[in-house]
Structure formats: C-alpha cells, structure tokens
Amino acid sequence: MASREQDGCFLHAGFLRSAARHPDRPALSLRGQHWTYAELDELARRLAAELIGSLGRPPGRVGLLTNKSLVSYVGMLAILYGGGAVVPLNRTFPVSRIRVMAMTADVDVIVTDTDADSAGQPEELTTADWQPRVVVLSEAASAPRLRTPHTPAEEDLAYLLFTSGTTGTPKGVPISHGNIAHFLHNNTGRYDFGVDDRFTQIFSQTFDLAICDIFSAWQSGGCVVPLDAIHQLAPFRFVREQGITVWCSVPSTVTLLRHKGLLTPGSLPTLRWSLFCGEVLTEENADAWQLAAPNSTVENLYGPTEVTITSLAHRWDPAGSPRSGGEGGVPIGTPHPGVLTMIVDAYGRPVGPGEDGQLCLAGPQVFSGYWRAPELTAAALFTAPDGTGVSRTWYRTGDLVRRLPDGEHVFLGRTDHQVKVHGMRVELGDVEAHLKALPGVGQSAVVALPGEIDGGVRLVAFVVGPDLDAASATGLVDALRGRVPNYMVPQRLHVLPEVPLNHNGKTDRAALMELAAHPSDRKVTP
Amino acid sequence: MTPSSDTIVDVIAAALDIPVDEVVDELAFQEIPQWDSLAHVSLMLRVEEFYGVPVTGDLVVRLTSVAAIRAFGAACTAESR
Numbered sequence: 001m002a003s004r005e006q007d008g009c010f011l012h013a014g015f016l017r018s019a020a021r022h023p024d025r026p027a028l029s030l031r032g033q034h035w036t037y038a039e040l041d042e043l044a045r046r047l048a049a050e051l052i053g054s055l056g057r058p059p060g061r062v063g064l065l066t067n068k069s070l071v072s073y074v075g076m077l078a079i080l081y082g083g084g085a086v087v088p089l090n091r092t093f094p095v096s097r098i099r100v101m102a103m104t105a106d107v108d109v110i111v112t113d114t115d116a117d118s119a120g121q122p123e124e125l126t127t128a129d130w131q132p133r134v135v136v137l138s139e140a141a142s143a144p145r146l147r148t149p150h151t152p153a154e155e156d157l158a159y160l161l162f163t164s165g166t167t168g169t170p171k172g173v174p175i176s177h178g179n180i181a182h183f184l185h186n187n188t189g190r191y192d193f194g195v196d197d198r199f200t201q202i203f204s205q206t207f208d209l210a211i212c213d214i215f216s217a218w219q220s221g222g223c224v225v226p227l228d229a230i231h232q233l234a235p236f237r238f239v240r241e242q243g244i245t246v247w248c249s250v251p252s253t254v255t256l257l258r259h260k261g262l263l264t265p266g267s268l269p270t271l272r273w274s275l276f277c278g279e280v281l282t283e284e285n286a287d288a289w290q291l292a293a294p295n296s297t298v299e300n301l302y303g304p305t306e307v308t309i310t311s312l313a314h315r316w317d318p319a320g321s322p323r324s325g326g327e328g329g330v331p332i333g334t335p336h337p338g339v340l341t342m343i344v345d346a347y348g349r350p351v352g353p354g355e356d357g358q359l360c361l362a363g364p365q366v367f368s369g370y371w372r373a374p375e376l377t378a379a380a381l382f383t384a385p386d387g388t389g390v391s392r393t394w395y396r397t398g399d400l401v402r403r404l405p406d407g408e409h410v411f412l413g414r415t416d417h418q419v420k421v422h423g424m425r426v427e428l429g430d431v432e433a434h435l436k437a438l439p440g441v442g443q444s445a446v447v448a449l450p451g452e453i454d455g456g457v458r459l460v461a462f463v464v465g466p467d468l469d470a471a472s473a474t475g476l477v478d479a480l481r482g483r484v485p486n487y488m489v490p491q492r493l494h495v496l497p498e499v500p501l502n503h504n505g506k507t508d509r510a511a512l513m514e515l516a517a518h519p520s521d522r523k524v525t526p
Numbered sequence: 527m528t529p530s531s532d533t534i535v536d537v538i539a540a541a542l543d544i545p546v547d548e549v550v551d552e553l554a555f556q557e558i559p560q561w562d563s564l565a566h567v568s569l570m571l572r573v574e575e576f577y578g579v580p581v582t583g584d585l586v587v588r589l590t591s592v593a594a595i596r597a598f599g600a601a602c603t604a605e606s607r
Contacts, residue, residue, distance in 0.1 A: 092556075229563055230555055230590055233570075234583030256567045262583050422563075453568055486559035491543075 010177035011158040011211075012080040014184060014219025015041075016149060025195050026223040028073055029242065035070070037221075042145065043070075044077035050143035051082050054135050055109060058150070059084030061160060063102045063110035063132070065091055065122060067205050068226045071113035071137050073214065076205075078137070079111065083150035085157035085174075088206040093485045095124045101162045101170055102132060104371065109133045154178030160371060161208055163305055163425045164418075164488070168433025172371025179308040180211070182364040184219050186336045187212075190313070191273060193220035199246040200239070201226040202253075207424070208309045209277055213248055222246070233257070236267050247293070248275040250423035251329075252456045254285040259453050268293035277301035277310060278423025279456060280329040280411060286316045302332035302411065304397050305425075306380065308365035311339045312409060322404060331408040332401070339363040340386050342394060343403060348382070358415050359401040362392035417509075419448040419457050421487040431459065431490065434483045438476055440465045443499050446490060447512045460516035461490035468495045492516070534599050537576045538592060541569035555590035566590075577602045 008014060015037075018027070023038035035043070051059055062084045066072040079086050087105045089098050102110060102125060110132050112122050122134040152158070158177045162170035187193070199217040201224050203210040217224045231238045232253050238244070247268070254276070257263040268274075271293040276285075281300040290298050303310035314321070314333030322331055335341050343357040344350055351357040360382075369377030379396075386392045400412040417428040428446045435444035443464040448457040463476060473493045481489055494515070502508040539546045542560045555561050561569075566586075573595060574581040579602045581589065589595050 230566070230587050233563060233566060234586040236583050237587075256563065260567055260570065260581075260586065262586070451564075453564060481559055486562060489559065 009154050009181040010080075010152045010156075011180045011184075011215060012077060012149065013181065014215060015077060018218055018221040022195055022221045025221055027218060028070075029198070029223055029225045030068070030070060030073075031226075033070075037218075040074060040077065043074045044081050045145035045147075045149070046143055047071075047074055047078035047137050048081035048146040048149070050137065051078055051084075051109070051111065051135060052146070053143050055133070058082055060108045061085045061087050061105050061157070063087045063089045063105065063107040064205070065089045065098070065110050065112040067091060068201070068228075069113050071111070072205055073224065075111050075113070075137060076214070080152075080158070081146055081149035083152070086159040088159070088161065088204075088210075090204055090206040090485070092204075094482050096483055097170070097485065099125045099127070099130070101172075103130055104162075104170070104172055105160050106372075107132060109135055111135050111137055114138050152177045154181065159211065161206065161305055164427040164430045165376075166417075166427045166429035166433075168430050168437070170430075171373065171376060173305045173367055174369075174371050175208075175305075175308055175367055179365050179367060180215070182338060183212075183308045183310070183336075184215055186338070187216050188219065189337070191216075193217070193222055193246065193273075195221035197222035197245045197272070198225050198243050199223065200235075200244050200248065202232060202249050203423075208305050209248060209423075212309045213246075217246075233260070234262055236262070239268055239270060243270055245270060245272045246275070247271050247273065247296070248277065250278040251276045251281040251285050252279055252422055252451075254289050255282075255456075256453065258285070258288055263288050263292045265291040266294060269295055271296035274298045275301055277303070279420050282329045283321075283323060286321075286330050287318055290316065290318055300330040300332060302409075304361075304395070304399075306367045306395050307339070307361045307363075307397075308367070311336055311361050311363075311365060312341075314408060322406075322408060322410075324410060329411070331404065332411050333409060334407050335361075335363075336365070339365060340392060341403075341409070342384070342386075343401060354402065354405070356400055356402050356412055359397045359399045359409065360394040361397060362386060362394045366393055366395050419459075421456060421459070424485075424487050426459070426488050428459075431461065431480075431484065431488050434480060434488075435461060435463055435476070437483075438479050440467050440472065441476065442466065445499055445507050445509070445512055447509055447516050449513065449516050458492075459488070459490035460512075461493040462496050462499060462512055462515070463493065464496050464499055470495065534573070534576060534595060537572050538569065538595065541565060541572045549592055551591070551593040551596065553592045573598070 019037040019041040024036050026034050027037040027040045028035045059082050062079045064075050076086050156177050157174050158180050160172050160174045165171040199213050201213040214224050225242050274293050274296040298316035300314045301310040302312040312333045312335050314331045340362040342360045345357050398415050401409045419426050431446045432444045441463045445462045451458045477493050500508040500511040535549045538549045570581045
C-alpha cells in the first residue's frame with residue numbers, strides 16, 4: 001500500500017494521479033455520455049482558468065449550485081485546481097436556505113451551469129444587501145487551460161458542508177485537505193478498488209458521502225456513474241447494464257426495496273462492494289442485501305460529517321457478525337486507522353468496559369471547528385489525553401454507543417434531539433425554530449416517530465397560537481416548505497391549545513410522542 | 527387505498543397527500559416536494575392495488591408522471607377486456 005504522502009495530501013491528488021496513469025480510462029459516465037480522465041482533466045483545467053479569469057484572481061470559497069451534471073463534477077475539480085474550496089449548494093432547497101448557506105460561507109462566487117431548472121436559480125439568491133458574483137460554466141469554455149493545478153497545504157479548506165443546526169441556522173462544517181486525504185488514504189488500504197470499478201453515485205453532492213463516492217472512484221482510477229433518484233427505487237437494470245461494482249447508499253433504500261418486494265436473491269450480481277451509511281443498518285436489511293448481492297462484501301459505515309465522512313466500519317458476516325436481535329442493528333464497527341474512540345458518561349468521564357456512553361472521536365479526520373461559530377465549536381470539541389497520555393482534540397458525536405468485548409461498537413441512539421431522515425441530519429430544534437418564526441405561531445415542538453415504510457423516522461409537529469385553528473395547519477406546512485428542505489417538513493402538523501410540560505417545566509416530548517402516535521380530536525391535521 | 531379512492535386521481539392525491547385538483551397529467555416525480563422517493567414507493571403500492579396488476583421494478587422507474595400512470599391504467603383495463 002502506498003504511503004499517505006504517496007497518495008497525496010489533498011483532495012484532488014488521486015484524480016491527478018489517475019489522469020496521469022490512466023488518461024484513456026472512463027472517469028465519468030452520466031446519462032449515456034462518457035468522459036475519460038484526460039477529457040475531465042482538460043475540461044477542469046479550462047474551467048479553472050475561466051473561473052480565475054472571471055475573478056481576476058484564484059477563487060476562495062466557491063458555491064457550487066448544481067448537482068449530478070457535467071459541470072457539477074468538473075466544477076469540483078476546477079474549483080480545487082484553481083486553489084478554491086468547494087461549497088456545495090443544493091438547488092432543490094428553498095432559496096432562503098441556500099442564501100443563508102452561501103452568505104454564511106461568505107462565498108466569493110457561485111458557480112452554476114446552463115443545465116439549470118426552474119428552482120434555485122442563482123438570480124433568486126440576490127437580495128438588496130447581497131449580490132453574489134455568479135459564473136456560469138459550460139463544457140464549451142474557451143479559456144486557455146490552466147497549466148498547473150494548485151497544490152494546497154494540508155490545513156487548507158477543501159470543502160465546506162452545511163448540516164442542520166438547533167437554532168434554525170445551518171452549521172458549516174469545514175473539512176481540510178489533510179482531513180479528507182487521511183480518509184481517502186484509509187480507503188485505499190481498506191478496499192481493493194481499481195480501474196475496473198464503477199461506483200454508483202447516489203447521494204446529492206451536498207452530502208459528504210458523495211465526496212466519498214466521487215473521490216474514492218477517482219483515487220483508484222475507477223468510474224463515477226451517477227444514479228438518478230428514481231433508479232434507487234429499482235436499481236437492478238441500471239446496476240446490471242452499467243456494470244456497477246461499488247454501491248453506497250443509506251439503508252432506508254434497502255427497506256424501500258424490500259417493502260416493494262423487489263429485492264430478490266441474486267438480483268445484484270455485479271456488485272463487489274455494498275456500503276451503507278447514514279442510518280441504522282438492520283440485520284434483516286444486511287441479510288437481504290447480502291442475498292441480493294451475493295458477490296459483494298457488505299459494510300456498515302459510521303461517521304459524523306465533522307470527522308470526515310466515516311470513522312468506523314463493520315464488515316458484515318452473515319454467520320459471524322454479532323447479532324443484537326434488533327437493538328442498534330448491525331454494529332458500527334471498529335475505528336479506521338488513526339481514528340481514536342472514547343466513550344464518556346453524562347459528566348464527560350470515560351465509562352467502564354461494556355458500559356453505555358457518548359462516543360467521542362479524535363485523530364486526523366476531526367475537523368477544526370464549526371465555520372465561524374466559536375460557541376458551537378466550544379460545545380462540540382474538547383481536549384483530553386488519549387490512552388497513551390497524548391493530548392488530543394476530541395469531537396463529541398452525540399451518539400450513544402457501547403463497546404463490545406471484541407472492540408466492535410454498537411449504536412444505541414442519540415443524547416439529543418437529532419434524527420436522521422433518509423440519512424440526512426435533522427435537528428428537531430431547527431424545524432421548531434422555523435415553525436416558530438411563522439406568523440401566528442407562539443410555540444412549536446417537533447417529535448420523530450418510526451416511519452411506516454422506509455424504517456426511518458417521520459416528523460410530527462405541534463404548534464400553539466391564539467389564532468390558530470384547523471384551517472391554519474395546511475398553510476403553516478406550505479409556509480414551512482418555503483423555508484426548509486423537503487426532508488425537514490413534518491408529515492403531520494397538529495394545533496394544540498398548549499404544549500404539555502413535564503415536571504421540570506420543559507416540553508414533555510414523551511407526551512407529544514404519545515399524542516403523535518395516537519391522534520385524538522384535540523389535534524388538527526392538515 | 528383509502529375508502530374514498532374511487533379513481534386513480536383519488537389514489538394519487540391520497541398517496542402524495544395533495545388536493546385532487548393538483549393531480550394533472552404533467553405532474554411528475556420530484557416536481558413537488560410531496561412526490562419524493564418514499565411517496566413514490568407508497569404510490570406504486572397503491573397503484574398496484576388499484577389496478578390489481580403487479581408494478582415491477584422496470585415499471586417503478588417508468589411510472590413517474592400522472593400521465594404515465596394513467597396510460598398504464600388504460601393498458602391494464604384494455605388487457606383485462
């Protein structure tokens with residue numbers, strides 16, 4: 001295995017190496033069109049030159065407002081080649097949310113393409129006080145090519161992603177080239193990816209698992225084969241016809257396929273690797289997928305965005321993996337090389353062997369702190385010695401885990417009110433804050449119930465306001481759709497005369513869960 | 527299928543949790559927030575039940591608009607005659 005230095009200590013090092021070694025191999029296959037490494041490299045150099053030319057200087061943080069288009073892939077490379085950092089922006093999000101992310105990131109330019117649809121157009125982001133520079137890139141860029149792609153330092157920012165924040169404002173998670181280089185180097189050692197591998201790229205490019213798909217493929221000389229959302233629901237023909245060998249998705253995709261009765265044994269024979277992340281992988285789903293993809297190795301991956309994509313992994317063995325009988329699902333595994341784990345109690349003290357506690361992570365994949373949010377950073381990071389007495393910066397994941405005697409970890413739940421909807425983090429406080437900001441809403445509370453179809457969660461909201469009644473509910477949900485992404489919109493909204501309180505005077509979430517699960521005539525549904 | 531699902535329009539409206547008058551031929555998967563992946567699976571199950579015909583994997587990726595679902599229904603009806 002190559003050393004980390006040989007792999008390169010920056011995000012696009014693997015692509016550059018593959019472009020040099022395998023210029024004629026396919027790097028991207030998108031809706032029937034194909035681009036080789038040499039072709040993508042050439043396009044990226046031209047777009048980087050155009051970007052630099054339009055700014056009159058190397059780019060800083062660059063908003064990338066496009067998804068699964070040629071420019072979305074080449075644009076990533078072009079931004080990195082030009083010396084910038086990528087700030088992926090999701091065009092399907094409400095404009096107000098995109099604007100907050102772009103403004104918080106303080107992007108100096110937004111890159112988009114001519115493949116724009118009706119939603120999330122760059123000009124919609126403009127306000128009287130904020131007019132971002134917009135550069136529309138296309139493959140027809142005529143600028144002379146950039147001769148030498150930028151070589152960033154390890155501490156330089158590679159990308160900045162946003163996750164749900166408890167106060168209604170998304171949190172920026174900056175990941176450095178050193179962070180991501182360490183992650184990709186671990187992947188090189190863990191998997192045998194090669195030039196013949198073809199990677200599904202399922203996730204939106206604003207999700208860090210997309211970074212994993214794209215750059216793992218390019219690091220190994222493989223090909224990125226984006227999968228449209230609809231094909232996730234019946235991927236069999238796509239996987240077969242495209243010769244897909246590496247699958248990476250959230251586990252709820254498996255639940256949906258099983259629910260529809262489509263996941264049959266042997267239906268995914270070309271897969272060599274099946275990677276699941278972002279949610280609890282149940283043993284039933286792991287078993288069913290293993291039967292459907294008998295030639296693949298199934299892995300359950302775990303990791304918060306703050307510790308660079310994934311930090312632990314469990315290689316599923318239908319016969320040998322620990323079976324919990326349901327609690328926590330498949331183990332989240334053991335830490336990647338270099339990643340350190342510590343499990344602490346509610347007072348921050350390390351727990352004893354086999355005891356439950358909050359998982360904390362340290363090592364070269366840990367981010368440096370939330371983007372321009374020192375208070376959030378202070379709450380999330382702390383300094384403490386590791387097992388050898390060396391002082392480390394630890395990240396509090398908020399995840400409750402237990403370490404099994406064999407060193408594997410099992411996920412048990414959360415210490416707070418964060419939930420996952422299709423793998424995407426949602427702070428219930430984020431939704432509550434946006435509800436409370438709507439006209440007429442005095443109080444709001446949101447709870448998460450088990451989903452009926454996908455095995456995930458569904459959100460149920462409660463609001464209180466003197467002038468709210470049955471007719472208000474639909475309007476409030478519609479208004480909320482204009483403020484938060486679709487996955488954060490509650491499936492039901494109930495109007496209550498008051499929010500129930502527990503004996504501490506806080507919102508009684510248990511009572512709300514009961515109300516949500518067993519609606520009565522005290523509530524109003526849209 | 528809900529008891530009030532007399533027509534395919536009712537079925538689609540119920541599955542997507544939208545008013546009946548918003549169910550037009552041009553409406554398609556992911557064009558509105560309510561028609562996401564999860565809702566699509568729910569919709570396909572209801573379509574399957576409504577027409578009494580299995581919706582296979584290939585159909586799941588083809589029946590992505592109201593017009594396509596209507597055409598599928600027309601074909602099912604013609605075949606059963």
